[in-house]
Amino acid sequence: MSVAEAPPSALRARAANILRSSTFRLAVLYVLLLGVSVGILMAFLYWSTAGYMDRQTAATIEAEIRGLAEQYRRRGLAGLSSVISERVARDPVGSSVYLLVDDNLEPLAGNLDRWPAGFPDPDGWIGFRLRERGPDRTEEHAARGQVFLLRGGLRLLVGRDVRDLEATRALILDALGWGLAITAALALLGGWLMSAGVMRRLETINQTAGEIMAGDLSRRVPLNGSGDDFDALAANLNRMLERIEQLMTGVRQVSDNIAHDLRTPLTRVRTKLELLCAELDGCENARALAAETIADTEEMLSTFNALLRIARIESGARRSAFARLDLAALLEDLAELYEPLAAEKGQGLKLRLDGPAQVTGDRDLLFQALANLVDNAIKYTPSGGTIALAGASREDGVTVTIRDSGPGIPPEARERVLDRFVRLDDSRSTPGSGLGLSLVKAVLDLHQASIVLGGDAGGLIVTIGFRDARSPVA
Secondary structure (H helix, E strand, C coil): CCCCCCCHHHHHHHHHHHHHCHHHHHHHHHHHHHHHHHHHHHHHHHHHHHHHHHHHHHHHHHHHHHHHHHHHHHHHHHHHHHHHHHHHHHCCCCCEEEEEECCCCCEEEECCCCCCCCCCCCCCEEEEEEEEECCCCEEEEEEEEEEEECHHHCEEEEEEECHHHHHHHHHHHHHHHHHHHHHHHHHHHHHHHHHHHHHHHHHHHHHHHHHHHCCCCCCCCCCCCCCCHHHHHHHHHHHHHHHHHHHHHHHHHHHHHHHHHHHHHHHHHHHHHHHHHHHCCCCHHHHHHHHHHHHHHHHHHHHHHHHHHHHHHHCCHHHHHCEEEEHHHHHHHHHHHHHHHHHHCCCEEEEEECCCCEEEECHHHHHHHHHHHHHHHHHHCCCCCEEEEEEEEECCEEEEEEEECCCCCCHHHCCHHHCCCCCCCCCCCCCCCCCHHHHHHHHHHHCCCEEEEECCCCCEEEEEEEECCCCCCC
8 A cells, every 4th residue: 555645736835835824934034043143153153263273373473572572682683583593493394484684674584585575454463375385386375473673674573374273264164154054954944844734733724714614614623632722722713613603503593494484474375365366356456466466475485485595505405416517518508598588688698618617516506506697697688788608627627707798787886796685776676686696606605616796898797716626625
């Protein structure tokens, strides 16, 4: 048995989610703060090691200059030259550098062949290069010394070959640089792993929230039993969801009971009015009044039936009927059904399909929702106008577009008309209950499909986006 591997696109999406997460940003900020802290610590270590060696070298040179100056005061130029010659002879390959020159910079004593180029700083320190000739090649090394002025224009240079010090400094810098880089890499890796762990917990909560928003109020955030902050948050959320489910169930039960209780007497009223209408022979005015009353009861019954249907759809009870289906075939049936009605009103109904359009859903509910939209388009489009249906498959799903040449919906009212009992006719003089688009919205929400109303150039354009049929619908 082998473990299934996630597709590359899913891995890229997960990596992008981690990079965008606030946890990873906090981790990056932590890495920056840690880097600055480690940098300051390493700068102190560098100052304590390489800086200490620098300071020791400078102190040794200064002490040697003081000793030679004392020799010069006590024994004069000859004595100083003798001391320098003795020191050079005692350690000919050592790191010490001496050079005593006259006012023309001509060497008098020491182990340098000429005065180095360059000028000393205000404290008398000068850096220069030493050329060392060997049997096979000539090497140059860094050196550092201090210049001391004597009477009569004489100058004394005392220094050290600092090649070992430079090598040690370079080694320390390399070690500190690698240490800082490894620290930053480990901190980034830790931040990435921490972000991935937090993202997994948040994705679980987000997935549960999405399923609840889709209508499944029975879903709960899973706990992993660790007792950490996320478990405490999930427990509180679950208690809140249980309370909301109880309230929603109570409200839905009351609404259903009212609708059921009113639908039964209304049905009786309609039946009795029909019987009364049959008994009113010769009383045309009474028959007309009874017929109008019957029409009113029919409208009220339609409203209650629509409310009950929306309630059942929003409860998610129809999700058990979901199956793979081809929206292209559904749109063809829809066009065939409504083409005669459009032709009767002098309208043109066109259908354009780009091949199969596979989605997962309830065919009857989707047919009813799309039929409501086409029926509205035919209802509000004037004679001579056109209604266009289109279905197209995308990389991540299916898009259905219903476009008409009617008056359209003002932009400020496009979101509002999807709510229950909302009608653009403020006087409410035209027939209708304002539940047609609400039913469409409930069906599309059940299928996790989006709906956008547009048409700024005239008419109404309804764009519906279904997710990829391969993605499970919660």
